[in-house]
Amino acid sequence: AYVNGRYRPITDEAIGIEDRGFQFGDGLYEVWSVRRGRFLDHEEHSARLERSLRELQIDLPVSLPALDVILREVVRRNRFTDGLVYLQVTRGVSRRDHPFPVTPVRPTLVVTARGLDFTTIDRRAAAGIAILTLPDERWKRCDIKSVNLLPNVLAKQKARDAGAFEAWLVDEDGCVTEGSSTTAWILTKEGTLVTRATDNRILWGVTRKAVRALAEQEGLRIEQRGFTVEEALEAREAFVTSASSFVMPVTSIDGRTVANGAPGSVAMRLRELYIAAADGAAR
Numbered sequence: 001a002y003v004n005g006r007y008r009p010i011t012d013e014a015i016g017i018e019d020r021g022f023q024f025g026d027g028l029y030e031v032w033s034v035r036r037g038r039f040l041d042h043e044e045h046s047a048r049l050e051r052s053l054r055e056l057q058i059d060l061p062v063s064l065p066a067l068d069v070i071l072r073e074v075v076r077r078n079r080f081t082d083g084l085v086y087l088q089v090t091r092g093v094s095r096r097d098h099p100f101p102v103t104p105v106r107p108t109l110v111v112t113a114r115g116l117d118f119t120t121i122d123r124r125a126a127a128g129i130a131i132l133t134l135p136d137e138r139w140k141r142c143d144i145k146s147v148n149l150l151p152n153v154l155a156k157q158k159a160r161d162a163g164a165f166e167a168w169l170v171d172e173d174g175c176v177t178e179g180s181s182t183t184a185w186i187l188t189k190e191g192t193l194v195t196r197a198t199d200n201r202i203l204w205g206v207t208r209k210a211v212r213a214l215a216e217q218e219g220l221r222i223e224q225r226g227f228t229v230e231e232a233l234e235a236r237e238a239f240v241t242s243a244s245s246f247v248m249p250v251t252s253i254d255g256r257t258v259a260n261g262a263p264g265s266v267a268m269r270l271r272e273l274y275i276a277a278a279d280g281a282a283r
């Protein structure tokens with residue numbers, strides 16, 4: 001792991017007890033997929049990182065070019081070509097008090113990475129995943145990639161306890177906002193892709209943006225709006241997207257099958273296109 005200027009074993013106790021990330025969840029994170037040694041959608045993830053930092057008024061303690069070097073060095077030191085890189089920035093260490101430190105402190109920067117066998121995820125995609133729907137109990141700034149993930153964690157666990165892989169969160173109007181760690185999509189009977197518009201109730205998925213561009217290239221119609229669970233159950237296909245799962249078909253929701261219960265062909269096609277583009281063009 002990289003921690004505040006040093007590379008050290010991930011098992012080291014390297015973060016201060018009074019780190020505001022630990023005390024208040026006063027921090028943010030970003031996740032990149034690395035495939036064949038290349039960072040996927042690197043610029044988009046970096047841009048979102050900068051936006052999260054701006055929204056929380058936290059300064060990155062290193063320059064972006066220096067961060068780039070750190071990200072690659074952590075991958076190199078972990079000796080993998082396929083995997084995930086995790087970055088966390090917190091407001092830093094200061095005597096516990098809710099307002100920002102009066103005397104500014106250096107933000108904490110941590111980068112970790114681990115290898116991942118993407119064939120496991122390919123197999124999951126070939127089978128499709130089950131979804132459990134739950135009320136969206138999160139705050140109203142889900143567009144910030146904050147480390148405050150307790151509602152997401154509780155929802156994911158409820159899904160796993162129910163034998164589902166992911167939870168879809170449903171707002172007060174009965175519309176799906178997103179998954180606990182993924183963007184939610186459906187393909188309607190009429191052949192329109194639907195995913196929620198990028199408002200404050202969802203994280204603006206980097207993979208969502210890339211997949212949307214691919215879908216447009218394929219000539220698919222896209223509507224950015226909320227959809228209900230009923231609409232999803234009547235849809236031709238449903239799927240989720242994220243940096244770690246790319247495009248993942250959904251085959252059941254709350255124990256009821258989506259269409260014929262098999263992964264949708266459009267979802268699988270978009271998955272194929274995303275992976276081909278990533279393997280071909282990512283840097």
Ligand code: PLP
Pocket residue numbers: 031152178179180181182183202203204205206207208241242243244
């Ligand atoms: N929505 C939430 C709540 C997430 O946590 C994530 C990923 O972590 C996503 C959506 C998907 O975003 P991305 O495609 O950038 O990984």
